[in-house]
Amino acid sequence: MTEKALRLGTRRSKLAMAQSGQVAEAVSQVTGRPVELVEITTYGDVSREHLAQIGGTGVFVAALREALARGEVDFAVHSLKDLPTAQPDELVVAAIPVREDPRDVMVTRDALKLTDLPRGARIGTGSPRRMAQLNAYARSRGMDIETVPIRGNVDTRIGYVLKGELDAVVLAAAGMNRIGRSDEVTDVLSVDTVLPAPGQGALAIECTADDAELVAALAELDDPFTRAAVTAERSLLAALEAGCSAPVGALADLLADGQIVKEMRLRGVVGSTDGSTLVQLSTTGPVPETHEAAMTLGRELAAEMLAQGAAGLMGERA
Numbered sequence: 057m058t059e060k061a062l063r064l065g066t067r068r069s070k071l072a073m074a075q076s077g078q079v080a081e082a083v084s085q086v087t088g089r090p091v092e093l094v095e096i097t098t099y100g101d102v103s104r105e106h107l108a109q110i111g112g113t114g115v116f117v118a119a120l121r122e123a124l125a126r127g128e129v130d131f132a133v134h135s136l137k138d139l140p141t142a143q144p145d146e147l148v149v150a151a152i153p154v155r156e157d158p159r160d161v162m163v164t165r166d167a168l169k170l171t172d173l174p175r176g177a178r179i180g181t182g183s184p185r186r187m188a189q190l191n192a193y194a195r196s197r198g199m200d201i202e203t204v205p206i207r208g209n210v211d212t213r214i215g216y217v218l219k220g221e222l223d224a225v226v227l228a229a230a231g232m233n234r235i236g237r238s239d240e241v242t243d244v245l246s247v248d249t250v251l252p253a254p255g256q257g258a259l260a261i262e263c264t265a266d267d268a269e270l271v272a273a274l275a276e277l278d279d280p281f282t283r284a285a286v287t288a289e290r291s292l293l294a295a296l297e298a299g300c301s302a303p304v305g306a307l308a309d310l311l312a313d314g315q316i317v318k319e320m321r322l323r324g325v326v327g328s329t330d331g332s333t334l335v336q337l338s339t340t341g342p343v344p345e346t347h348e349a350a351m352t353l354g355r356e357l358a359a360e361m362l363a364q365g366a367a368g369l370m371g372e373r374a
């Protein structure tokens with residue numbers, strides 16, 4: 057007897073299809089059931105408006121969550137960095153698998169590195185977080201760059217460079233890796249230069265809270281360290297009362313002594329998009345063993361950042 061297929065709700069974009077396909081295989085392994093992809097169009101996919109203008113937070117996620125709530129699909133895969141920090145009661149993030157590379161990367165004209173871009177170089181990114189940190193980096197080194205607001209899928213963004221309209225565009229390493237295009241990356245940005253978005257590189261596998269059997273099966277795909285890290289990062293974001301289009305970067309990583317993991321470090325940054333002001337802080341603590349401990353790490357760093365004027369930097373829209 058063949059078991060009934062699990063329905064995975066996914067966006068149609070190449071990136072969404074790639075990550076849903078990879079998760080489908082893993083879910084099929086742990087459940088022993090086939091998984092079928094159900095394509096769902098989201099507002100973020102059809103709108104030509106600027107993400108920041110249509111409210112940013114959650115536009116990619118809302119339609120998938122509605123399909124879950126209506127019972128049209130059994131589970132969905134989200135890029136964690138697109139997931140609003142507020143969790144609806146009826147849904148649960150049953151698994152956060154091992155994180156991909158969290159860093160940002162660039163595709164540049166003539167394969168130049170960020171440090172070698174010519175005076176007046178135009179760098180395309182629709183992200184206030186990337187703008188703020190790239191502009192701050194340029195200012196600190198006396199470089200002359202201009203950040204140009206763009207949006208669109210990977211092909212559209214890389215197209216600006218191929219057509220010679222821009223000198224560089226910024227993308228997430230995880231996205232490029234997942235769609236098998238990492239060979240087009242010409243520079244990987246150090247997290248000391250550009251701190252990634254909270255949750256970047258991680259996926260969230262979500263289903264309804266009342267589907268206990270599926271919640272338990274999906275939990276096998278959960279990576280506790282990734283979950284602790286992204287929980288701390290997202291707690292920082294929530295405590296700053298910022299959305300996914302705010303100029304906020306955050307990254308938690310493990311500090312090890314040889315093979316022995318000692319502590320978790322959480323770094324956070326908020327900046328004005330012109331890069332004239334950055335509030336950049338970090339904290340370290342014991343590796344959080346509970347959800348609450350990870351939340352506390354994020355909240356404490358947020359409080360320190362707010363004390364240094366972070367709130368005044370968040371109202372900005374690029």
Ligand SMILES: NCc1[nH]cc(CCC(=O)O)c1CC(=O)O
Pocket residue numbers: 071135136137138226227228229230231255256257258
């Ligand atoms: N903003 C859109 C988005 N949401 C998730 C990714 C891919 C990286 C990830 O999974 O974190 C991207 C593309 C990008 O930022 O270049």
